[in-house]
Amino acid sequence: MGELSKRAAKYYFVQGTKQALFVLAFLAMITVLNCLVFVDGSVMDSLMDNIGSSIRYGSYMIVLCNFMFSVYGPNWYDSIALSLGCRRKDIFIGEMIKQVMFVLSDFIVLIALATVAKQEYIIVLIGFVVLGLVMGPLGLIVGHKIKRIGRIVVLVTIMVGAFFSAMLSNIIAMRTEAFITEGCPVTGVVIGFIIVAAVLYTLFEFWAYNLNKKSMVV
Amino acid sequence: MSILSGKNIVKSYGKENVLKNVSVEIETGKIYGLIGRNGAGKTTLLSILTAQNPASQGEITLDGKPVWENEESLSHICYSREISPVTMFGPNTLKVKEYLATARAFYINWDEAYAKELIKLFNIDIKKRISKLSKGMLSAVTIIVALASKADITILDEPVAGLDVVAREQFYKLVIEEYSETGRTFIISTHIIEEAASLFEKIIIIDKGEIKYQENLDELLSRAYRVSGDTDAVDKATEGFKIYNPESLGRNKVVTVLADKPVESFGEGVQVEPVSLQNLFYAMCMGERKEA
Numbered sequence: 001m002g003e004l005s006k007r008a009a010k011y012y013f014v015q016g017t018k019q020a021l022f023v024l025a026f027l028a029m030i031t032v033l034n035c036l037v038f039v040d041g042s043v044m045d046s047l048m049d050n051i052g053s054s055i056r057y058g059s060y061m062i063v064l065c066n067f068m069f070s071v072y073g074p075n076w077y078d079s080i081a082l083s084l085g086c087r088r089k090d091i092f093i094g095e096m097i098k099q100v101m102f103v104l105s106d107f108i109v110l111i112a113l114a115t116v117a118k119q120e121y122i123i124v125l126i127g128f129v130v131l132g133l134v135m136g137p138l139g140l141i142v143g144h145k146i147k148r149i150g151r152i153v154v155l156v157t158i159m160v161g162a163f164f165s166a167m168l169s170n171i172i173a174m175r176t177e178a179f180i181t182e183g184c185p186v187t188g189v190v191i192g193f194i195i196v197a198a199v200l201y202t203l204f205e206f207w208a209y210n211l212n213k214k215s216m217v218v
Numbered sequence: 219m220s221i222l223s224g225k226n227i228v229k230s231y232g233k234e235n236v237l238k239n240v241s242v243e244i245e246t247g248k249i250y251g252l253i254g255r256n257g258a259g260k261t262t263l264l265s266i267l268t269a270q271n272p273a274s275q276g277e278i279t280l281d282g283k284p285v286w287e288n289e290e291s292l293s294h295i296c297y298s299r300e301i302s303p304v305t306m307f308g309p310n311t312l313k314v315k316e317y318l319a320t321a322r323a324f325y326i327n328w329d330e331a332y333a334k335e336l337i338k339l340f341n342i343d344i345k346k347r348i349s350k351l352s353k354g355m356l357s358a359v360t361i362i363v364a365l366a367s368k369a370d371i372t373i374l375d376e377p378v379a380g381l382d383v384v385a386r387e388q389f390y391k392l393v394i395e396e397y398s399e400t401g402r403t404f405i406i407s408t409h410i411i412e413e414a415a416s417l418f419e420k421i422i423i424i425d426k427g428e429i430k431y432q433e434n435l436d437e438l439l440s441r442a443y444r445v446s447g448d449t450d451a452v453d454k455a456t457e458g459f460k461i462y463n464p465e466s467l468g469r470n471k472v473v474t475v476l477a478d479k480p481v482e483s484f485g486e487g488v489q490v491e492p493v494s495l496q497n498l499f500y501a502m503c504m505g506e507r508k509e510a
Contacts, residue, residue: 002289075307218302
């Protein structure tokens, strides 16, 4: 790995961490607000109750924010990196690093919270992580494609993407919870979901790679 | 000496050819001026030479090695271009310090101490967001990135746009100092030709996607003349030469001549003066009239 590649990887790693911290800080703020507004009994009890909601919101945000941050990439952050001498190949790998860093950082914190609050969201969280990873390259594709279309289309696309992400996330959460509570075997569903997600991820990354190859500074 | 070379570069956007079979050679260790009218293709050419924009056709190499996606080649080049205060998603909320940190992350030879010196010199508040900077401050930031990158080949695209006269003079002084100390190659694209001309060793003139001239500035100016006098006398004296921007005032006439080689004498009856780069370029833009 050359020096420039290492620098690009480090840059995107830091970007992914910053984005994860931003989302976690936002989640912490919502949790605290919920605790203070909807206090029922002691603050500690309220906090423990609200952690469950926070984990759910955090799961949605993994999916939504990874999509949105990726849409920004080709037109903003990646364009800056390209203008400062970064190679397109390193930008592509960097985006993967950034997205994985973002998703996994949030996942680790949420898993820790789920463990502390004794919430049974592990499988659901894994589902969100997988979906969140798939939304990353999809966001890149959208970002490349809408470069020339304009701001209104960007906003509409992001809103549609956000709605789609939230809807899909909810379906997965409800379906998985239903499986868990009804005692149905989830293994087949989970494996099938992961396989489909892996195929989609690969296809989307391949498409994003081809779009990235000819990108220019915006 | 290294050579950044672009051969037979064509760049098309749809049916429009922005660059038409352009070939250019940049020798390291010199200061180049790149001048041309708005829309001539300067920025497109520079972005293709630095692999920030793919060419439709053509080959760009540095010491024979391709520049495109080549880490070794790219590590020698800095193309500091205008920063946009607006992105597709709204105002550019990146702070100056974040932008400079990104530049530091990518430029291997980045000189942080020099960057801090330049920030102080140009009086830039690095905590300010890019969207809040004036045009002059944006130019100052691009200059800081270009100079602090310490890249062997440093390209500045209209670096003095929006700068006041004091800042412009500071910039020219900085380029000369940096060039004297390090021998870095600078390619400066500018519309303020008169001020910057004293920096240039070599000049590239581009017009409508084609390179018109690419040579040593002193040699170019040594064969450029402003010939004035009585109309008949001027016509006779400049017969057979390439003439630009003829202007008549009563019985008198003034023309700009660009000869193939230095001319010893245009004969009697006419006044001959040297031409500045700006006036030569202006005359070229006004149009050529070839005498039979």
